[in-house]
Amino acid sequence: MTDISVIGLGAMGSALARAQIAAGRSVTVWNRSPEKATPLVAEGAIVAATASEAIAASPVTITCVKSHPQTMGILQNASNALPGKTIIELSTGGATEAEDLAHFLEGAGAEWMFGIINAYPHMIGNEDVVLSVVGTEEQWTSHSPIITSMGGSSVHVGDQAGMLAALFAGLFTVRQGFMWGMIYGAIACKKAGISMQAFSDLVPISMGMMKPYYDYFAATVPNATYDDPPATMQTYAAALEDVLASFEALGARDELPRLFVDMANKGMAAGYEDKALTAIIEVLAQDRAD
Numbered sequence: 301m302t303d304i305s306v307i308g309l310g311a312m313g314s315a316l317a318r319a320q321i322a323a324g325r326s327v328t329v330w331n332r333s334p335e336k337a338t339p340l341v342a343e344g345a346i347v348a349a350t351a352s353e354a355i356a357a358s359p360v361t362i363t364c365v366k367s368h369p370q371t372m373g374i375l376q377n378a379s380n381a382l383p384g385k386t387i388i389e390l391s392t393g394g395a396t397e398a399e400d401l402a403h404f405l406e407g408a409g410a411e412w413m414f415g416i417i418n419a420y421p422h423m424i425g426n427e428d429v430v431l432s433v434v435g436t437e438e439q440w441t442s443h444s445p446i447i448t449s450m451g452g453s454s455v456h457v458g459d460q461a462g463m464l465a466a467l468f469a470g471l472f473t474v475r476q477g478f479m480w481g482m483i484y485g486a487i488a489c490k491k492a493g494i495s496m497q498a499f500s501d502l503v504p505i506s507m508g509m510m511k512p513y514y515d516y517f518a519a520t521v522p523n524a525t526y527d528d529p530p531a532t533m534q535t536y537a538a539a540l541e542d543v544l545a546s547f548e549a550l551g552a553r554d555e556l557p558r559l560f561v562d563m564a565n566k567g568m569a570a571g572y573e574d575k576a577l578t579a580i581i582e583v584l585a586q587d588r589a590d
C-alpha cells in the first residue's frame with residue numbers, strides 16, 4: 301500500500317505526483333503511455349501496471365488527464381477497485397460531465413472531490429498556488445493536507461461537483477472583461493491620437509481604484525445591502541452615457557460601452573438609481589434574454 305496514487309502523468313499530473321513525493325508521501329502512479337512514469341519512478345514513485353492496480357494501492361487517488369470523460373473512461377475500466385476509495389479529480393471539465401462522473405463514483409461506492417488548478421505545472425507545490433475544490437466539509441478536513449501540498453493557498457468552495465465549471469466561467473469572465481475593456485479603451489485612445497504607451501502606463505494606475513471592489517461584492521451582494529454606495533447607479537449610468545458619446549464622436553466601434561449603458565439602464569428602470577452598481581445583479585441574475 302502507498303499513501304496516494306496519481307493517474308495521468310502529463311505535464312500537470314507529473315507535477316502533482318512530484319508535489320506528493322516532496323511532501324513525504326509514498327506515491328503510486330499510472331499513465332496510459334507507460335514511459336511517462338519513468339522519471340517519477342527514479343524520484344521514488346511506484347508504478348502500477350493498470351489504473352485498477354493504482355487505485356487499489358492507496359486510499360486516495362488523484363486523477364488528472366485531459367478532461368472528465370477521459371477520467372470516466374479510465375475509472376469505468378477500473379470500477380472493481382473503486383469501493384471504499386476516494387478519487388480527487390483535478391482534470392478541467394464541464395459541469396454536466398463533472399456531475400456524471402460524481403454520480404458514477406457514488407454508484408461505484410467511491411467518494412469524490414473535484415478541483416480546478418489555477419497554476420502552471422512548474423508552480424505546483426508553491427505556497428501561493430490555489431486549487432479551488434468541492435466536496436463535503438468532512439472530505440476537505442480529511443484531505444486538505446494532500447491538496448495544500450499541491451497548492452498552499454487552496455480553498456474549499458462548495459459541495460456540488462458541477463460548481464467548479466461556474467467558478468471557472470466566473471473568473472475567466474472577469475479576466476476577459478479586463479482584456480476586452482483594454483481592447484475597446486485602446487480603440488478610443490488610438491482614434492484620438494493618444495499613444496498606446498501612455499494608455500497602457502495609465503491602466504494600472506486607474507485599476508488601482510478597483511481594489512476595494514473585490515470586498516465590495518462580498519459586502520453587498522450576499523445580503524442585498526446596496527444602500528449608501530460611494531457612487532450610485534445613476535452616477536455610473538451618466539458617466540457611461542458620456543463614454544458612449546465619446547466613442548460615437550470618435551467614430552469608434554462601441555459594442556462594449558453600449559452594453560454597459562444598456563445594463564445600467566436596466567438597473568435604473570428596476571428602481572436602483574440610488575443604490576450601488578452591484579444591485580444590478582438582482583436584475584440580471586433573473587433576467588435572461590433568450
Ligand SMILES: NC(=O)c1ccc[n+]([C@@H]2O[C@H](COP(=O)([O-])OP(=O)(O)OC[C@H]3O[C@@H](n4cnc5c(N)ncnc54)[C@H](OP(=O)(O)O)[C@@H]3O)[C@@H](O)[C@H]2O)c1
Binds near residue numbers: 313365373393
Ligand atoms: N498544463 C497546465 O498548465 C494546466 C493548468 C491547469 C489545469 N490543467 C489541467 O490538467 C489536465 C491535464 O493537463 P496536462 O497539462 O497535464 O495535459 P497533457 O500534458 O497533455 O497530459 C494529458 C494527460 O491526459 C492523458 N490522457 C488523455 N486522454 C486520455 C485517455 N483517453 N485515456 C487515458 N489518459 C488520457 C494523457 O495520457 P498519455 O500520456 O497516454 O497521452 C496524459 O497523461 C487538463 O484537464 C488541464 O486542463 C493543466
